[in-house]
Amino acid sequence: MSIINLWYYMNGYIIISIRGSRSERLINLAINQGIILRDIRRFDNIAYMKVDIEGFKKLRPLARRTRCRVKIEKKAGIPFFIYRLTVRRGFVAGAVLFIFLLYLLSSFVWFVEIVGTEDIEPRQVSEISRELGLKPGAFKNTLNLEKISNEIVLRISDISWAGIEITGTRAKVEIVEKVKGEGPGEKGYSHIIASKEGLITDIMVISGMAEAAAGDTVTAGQVLISGILRPDPPEFEAEEEMAPDEGSVRKDYVRARGTVKARVWYEGLGVSTLQVKKYEPTGNYYTSSYIKIGDKEIFTEGDGQNPFDYARLNQSKRTLRWRNFKLPVEVVHLQYNELSLLQKELTPEEALEKAALQAEEEARRQLSSPVEILEEYKEILDTEDEQLIEVRYVIETIEEIGKEKPMVLDN
Amino acid sequence: MNFKKNFRSSLADAFELPKEILLDLPRVTLVGNVQMYVQNHKGVVEYSDNVIRVSISGGELIIKGEDLTIKNIYSEEIFINGLINHLEYAV
Incomplete structure (x- = not known):
């Protein structure tokens, strides 16, 4: 034009x-x-x-x-x-009303989205923002976003920054959590505990009190270096005499630090029989498809029954959907691939090798990558069944097992 | 009359004046064969889809073609749109 x-x-x-x-x-x-x-x-x-x-x-x-x-x-x-518009007044009124409503409804916040939370529950943030007025149904223009985000930071101590961004009717509250500092001088007491079972070979305490000594066998979770400093027993008695009215002795808390080295064993078990069953696809297949409406199945091809003795079923579904709305109609396509069963006899040596390999793999899988391997050995276990061969594979390592665990104090 | 016209023509030649003003002639502009522009016409004599006859001083302008439309018409000017095949000056 x-x-x-x-x-x-x-x-x-x-x-x-x-x-x-x-x-x-x-x-x-x-x-x-x-x-x-x-x-x-x-x-x-x-x-x-x-x-x-x-x-x-x-x-x-x-x-x-x-x-x-x-x-x-x-x-x-x-x-x-x-x-024509002056004649059709109702239409004009409707159009004006529509535009007005559209404007009115778009000036409210309808969705509040909270992103960036890791340890903090998003619900906690949304409850506080609700108290501050940021909630579905709030009028956009009356919200003081800067004030609300500042208030959120003040109310939840673990938040270091909060930002609110409104796009359309969606308010996005972006939260940045405080990174918990663990450097010295930071308040927070802790023990060092064993992260896994092992035999302690070497323990070095930097701060705290050793609860285990070299040569001890420890279980996972056991306290190795305590963050609670108790006075030595002789002093303890003396102190009790000196201050019997105090009830309990004074305890000092520290953040326990130190290294604990231990021998750790990793075990893997491998089993093999002399007869091995093996399935192999023959290349034959049988396809069938049907349309599923609700609980009804209408077959368009085949009857869905497996005609083979051994088969692997591949099933693919196609559903009709529009946005989030799913129609209760799906097209299901079945394909049975025939498998043939192969019986294979293994010699005892082959079976042993297979079991050993399986055991070794299992043991190695448990290793956390950079460890010092001390020794590896395998042993054949006795089984009553001649057909069955069991092999145990052991890897012995020396590694650091100490793990820091924060202490929860009552006061 | 003839003498008068000759005089005017030679006057226009001598002073390099536009002839359509002095001689009351139409000025016809063609854009390819799709558009035509006639200034200084004297009215439409006949018009249809295939033929438009425009009266001009001392004769008629006959335009033949297809889908002819008078796009605009004013007292001095006429615009014609359409496929122009044939243009004839009838005295």
Whole structure:
């Protein structure tokens, strides 16, 4: 649409048809009167043209004079459109109401989303923001986002920064949690406990009290270096005598530090029988498909039954969905691939090798990567069954087993 | 009359004046065969889809073609759109 057409549209125009053989004369008369006619075309004996509103008024007496019949075919343009709107008031009111409602509803917050929380429950943040006024249904303009985000940071001590961003009707609360510092000087007492079972070979205490000594066998979770400093027993007695009214002795708490090295064993068990069953695909397959509507199954191909003795079933489903709405109709395609059973006899040596390999793999899987391996050995276990061979594989390592565990204090 | 016209023509030649003004001639502009623009016409004589006859001083301009439309018409100017096949100057 060019600019000039837009101009015509704004001023309004009428498409008229003129019947009569002397329409040339009417056109010439109209031009002399200063009436602007556009897009004049003639089919058979009817001429069609466009004329503006003022021109149409002037055209009427001329048409009478030339004995032409002028008929309005179409009225187009903004003046006619406005006139039609004044007639259809209900429609206009509805349109205005719609725009108003759209604006009104989009000026509320409808969704509150909390992102960035790791240890803090998102619900805790959403409850606080709800108290501060940021909740579904809150008016966007009345929210003081800066104040709310500052308040969230103040209320929850583990948050170091909070930012609120409103996009459309969605408020996104971005939380940055405090990284818990564990450097010296940080408040927080802890023990060092064993992370796994082992035999302690070496223990070195930097702070705290050793609870285990080299040569001790410890279980996972046992305290190795305590963060509670108790006075030595002789002093303890003396102190008790000196201050019997105090009830309990004074304890000092520290963050226990030190290294604990231990021998750790990793075991893997491998089992093998002399007869091995093996399935191999033969290449034959049988396909079947059906449409599932609710609980009903309508087969379009085959009957869905497995015709083979041994088969592996491949099932693929296709569901119809539109956005999050899932139609209860699915197309299921089944394919049974036939398998043949191969019985294989193993020699005792082969079976042993297989069991040993399996055991070793299992043992190695348990290793945490950078450890010092001291010794590896395997042993064949006695089983009553001759067909069954069991192998145990042991890896012995020396590694650091100490793990820091924060202490929970009552006061 | 003839003498008057000759005089004007030679006057226009002598002073390099546009002839359409002095001689009351139409000025016809063609854009390919799709658009035509006639200035200084004297009215439409006949028009239809295939033929438009425009009256000019001392004759008629006959335009033949297909889908001919008078795009705009004013007292001095006329715009014609459509496929123009044939243009004839009838005196």
